[in-house]
Every structure is written in structure tokens, then in C-alpha cells.
Amino acid sequence: MNIAFFLLPKSRIAFLYDDCSLRQGLEKMKHYGYTAIPVISRDNKYVGTVSEGDFLWYLVDDGKNIKRSKISDIENTPISRIVHPKKNPPVGITSPIEDLVTSSINQNFVPVVDDINNFIGIVTRSDILKYYYSNLGTAMPDLTFIRANASDF
DSSP states (O other): GGGGGEEEEGGSSEEEOOOOOBBHHHHHHHHTTSSEEEEEEEESSSSEEHHHHHHHHHEEEEEEEEOOOHHHHHHBBGGGGGGGGTSSOOETTSSSSSHHHHHHTSSSEEEEEEOOOBBEEEEEEEHHHHHHHHHHHHOOOOOOOOOOOOOGG
């Protein structure tokens, strides 16, 4: 099995270009109901992921006060100002499946890039979980379930 098995290609997902405005980013996230969305450059390189929290922290001035921003500020500020490149690191399409599973522990989706860092799509954590859940016996033959009582927690 490889990462391509789980891949949702770029043509089937929403993403933002790094030169889009904050307003455009918020509108796209609201339209799709996403809490985070991949950001790419115009030459198709993965830049990072932007989340609702990134927008919020941009509006909070040095952690203490809400900035007195004008709508024009939000329309003229590019997404690249709030993207954190090290947040939601991508995996390569030829990476071991273990890298994908490990990355999905901390991310709702894992961005996937080719060998020259071109963004090619994402893998959602829910797709990984659905696959492993439906294949418990064959995908994880050493997995053992222990019945727990509610009083154990």
C-alpha cells in the first residue's frame, strides 16, 4: 500500500494561493466549512496550511488587544502573512505509509507533495481511520482489543 491509495487530488479539494487576501481565505473557509486549508504558491509549491486560529491571532495585537483593522486591511493583506510553513508539514508521495499515519495523528489532513515539492493533494485523517477500521483483521493482524468497563476511566 502507498500514499496514492488515500490521495484526494488537488482538483477535488479547496486550497488557497499565498497571494490571496485574508478576506478571500476567510470566505473560502466559510463556504466549504473548513477549519484549515492548504496554501500553495502560483507555481504549485506547497507553502503551508492556514487555520481559523491563524486568522484570529492575526487580528489579536501582540496577544492582548484586538487590532483596530479596517476592512481594507483584510482585503489587502495576503495569506502569506499568516501562514506558518512548519505547521502541517507535507509528506512526499513516495514516503512510507508510516510517515502518513504518524503525520495524521496531529493533523486533520496531511498535504502531499511530489519529489519537487509540487502540491498534489491531501489525505484526510478520517479516510485513514475508515480504512484501518474496515480492515482491522488484515491491516493490523497483531491488534488485540481489551474490553474496558466504564468504571475504569
